[in-house]
Amino acid sequence: MKASKKRITLDLSNLQQTALVGKALSSEVRLEMLKLLIERSANISEMAAEFGLPQSSAALHVKVLEEAGMISVIEQPGVRGAQKVCGISFEDIYLNAFRHKTEQEGSKVFKFAMPIGNYFDCEVNGNCGIISEKGYLGVEDFPSSFYWQNRGEAQLLWFNTGYVEYRFPTHLMKSGQTQEVSFSFEICSEAPGYQNEWPSDITVWVNGLEAATMTLPGDFGGRRGRLNPDAVRHVQIHPHQFPGMLRG
Numbered sequence: 001m002k003a004s005k006k007r008i009t010l011d012l013s014n015l016q017q018t019a020l021v022g023k024a025l026s027s028e029v030r031l032e033m034l035k036l037l038i039e040r041s042a043n044i045s046e047m048a049a050e051f052g053l054p055q056s057s058a059a060l061h062v063k064v065l066e067e068a069g070m071i072s073v074i075e076q077p078g079v080r081g082a083q084k085v086c087g088i089s090f091e092d093i094y095l096n097a098f099r100h101k102t103e104q105e106g107s108k109v110f111k112f113a114m115p116i117g118n119y120f121d122c123e124v125n126g127n128c129g130i131i132s133e134k135g136y137l138g139v140e141d142f143p144s145s146f147y148w149q150n151r152g153e154a155q156l157l158w159f160n161t162g163y164v165e166y167r168f169p170t171h172l173m174k175s176g177q178t179q180e181v182s183f184s185f186e187i188c189s190e191a192p193g194y195q196n197e198w199p200s201d202i203t204v205w206v207n208g209l210e211a212a213t214m215t216l217p218g219d220f221g222g223r224r225g226r227l228n229p230d231a232v233r234h235v236q237i238h239p240h241q242f243p244g245m246l247r248g
Contacts (some may be wrong), residue, residue, distance in 0.1 A: 001030070007090065009094050010094065010095045020064075020067055020069075021068045023067035029061055030061050033047055034065070043086065044086070057241070062086055065086075069089065071089055074087075095171075115152055115154070116156070118136075127143060127159070127192060130154055131155060132144055133153070133155055145199065185218065188220055194221025196219070197217065198219045199215055199216065199218070229246060
């Protein structure tokens with residue numbers, strides 16, 4: 001089971017970290033190194049040979065990437081002494097350009113993680129399933145499985161048509177005026193097996209109002225989603241999270 005990779009979150013209130021990541025990404029050689037390390041781990045000597053660099057230059061590039069938090073460097077014993085083995089340590093980078101402005105204005109930010117299985121209501125039709133780290137909850141293709149008593153343990157769910165509805169606590173926000181609400185989740189189309197070309201409309205509703213309707217191009221079940229748990233591999237479920245109609 002592979003260790004999950006972190007997200008690098010940047011904002012303009014932490015200029016040092018943002019500048020370090022920007023510097024790391026400003027070199028084509030370092031970008032090529034990242035591409036290599038996504039595929040496999042490598043030591044500094046291997047990367048120097050791969051890109052035709054002096055070992056000292058390769059070491060400097062590695063130091064820049066390490067300082068930016070984009071790779072990990074571990075010393076391991078080798079034939080000719082210790083060697084520094086490098087590996088990728090992040091999955092994506094997110095830049096919030098307005099966070100510093102919000103903090104300067106004295107606004108508070110509340111974050112709430114909603115487990116996939118903690119939906120308040122649902123209506124599920126067609127091919128469907130709900131799965132935890134240990135395996136299926138209920139029976140595949142039985143909509144009644146979505147009312148399984150331990151559905152809060154779910155890590156993936158999918159269905160052909162219908163919706164799941166989530167309700168978020170808002171008592172923490174009642175002390176002032178809400179300026180912005182954002183949601184982050186991973187979805188894709190649901191097809192029998194999987195089909196890369198299988199357009200599906202997915203609509204997000206907030207307080208009864210249509211917030212967005214997205215036409216997703218296909219069911220990319222042949223590859224892992226960014227947020228998929230590794231447990232999916234052990235039960236052979238397609239790697240996508242709660243495809244279908246969403247109502248929030």
